[in-house]
Amino acid sequence: MIKKALAMILCGLIMYPAWAQEILGPSYPITEPDMLEAIQDKLKSMEKNGRLGQLQKEAIERSKQSIERPDPVKGIVKTRQPRTFYFDPSWRVPRDITTPDxxxxxxxxxxVNPLDYVPLSNxxxxxxxxxxxxxxxxxxxxxxxxxAVKPILVAGEPLALTRQWKRQVYFDQSGHLVxxxxxxxxPALVSQEVAQRRLRIDEMKAD
Incomplete structure (x- = not known):
């Protein structure tokens, strides 16, 4: 358990500096014992008093919460003025693309327009x-x-809604798609206009 916890802590130092600070304690001069040995000693002490198990439970709970309810996408507002616009996914090939042979x-x-090869089926x-x-x-x-629709949340609980609707609900992590x-x-609806080889986007009011 000590080795596993040590690996978790070393990987999580950047993500949870306060958490690491509690474990590491004060910094040591170069004449003091090896840092890893100091961490191991601290972990053994924390394992005995139950603090290590509590920290592990808290880390697991944080992970579960981030999966169940991801951070909302920033900069998106409720539709005030409906609009329709178009998106052309064409891109210029930077270098030759070849098959293995x-x-x-x-x-x-x-x-190249990706819609020529992979149409938007939903x-x-x-x-x-x-x-x-x-x-x-x-x-x-x-x-x-x-x-024939992929529902995509920009805020909310995708897993809970998936269970409720009994169909996959997605989440636009970090707002990459929007x-x-x-x-x-x-709300906004994205559809393919086959003849024009482009996507139509309708930002609409919900009521």
Whole structure:
């Protein structure tokens, strides 16, 4: 248990400096015993008094909370003025792309649209679970498109809603998708316009 706890602490020093400070205590001059030995001695003491087990439980609980309820995406607001805009996913190939046997798939400088190869088979619906109207709107969207929708939260508890709806609910971790698409208001629906080889984005009101 000591070795396992030691590994956890060394990996977590940056993430939990206050936690590490409690374990490490004051710094030692170079003439003092080896730092790792000092940590091991401290861990043995903490194991005896039960503090080590408590710290491990707290670390596990923090991890569970971050999974159950991730940090909300910042900078996204409830839709005030509905709007529709478009996103072109095309990108310029920086260097030749080849198969293992040397066949060229795309050459440097070519413009490639991923939708030509992997179409968006489901709509994407971004919403905030803390707003009951947005949750209701998400349910309506799912029904309208007969389930061909990936519900994506920007705030809320994706696992709890997955259990409630009995279908996968996603979370836009750190807001990567909303930033990529340029979404500023929610709820928002992302759909593919096949003929134009682009994505249509509708920021809408929930009521």
């Amino acid at each position: 040397g066949k060229v798939i795309a050459r440097a400088g070519d413009m 709509h994407l619906f971004f919403f905030d679970q803390s707003d009951p109207k947005q949750v209701k709107k998400a349910a309506e969207i799912l029904k309208r498109f007969k389930g 930033r990529r698409f340029g979404i500023q208001q929610i």
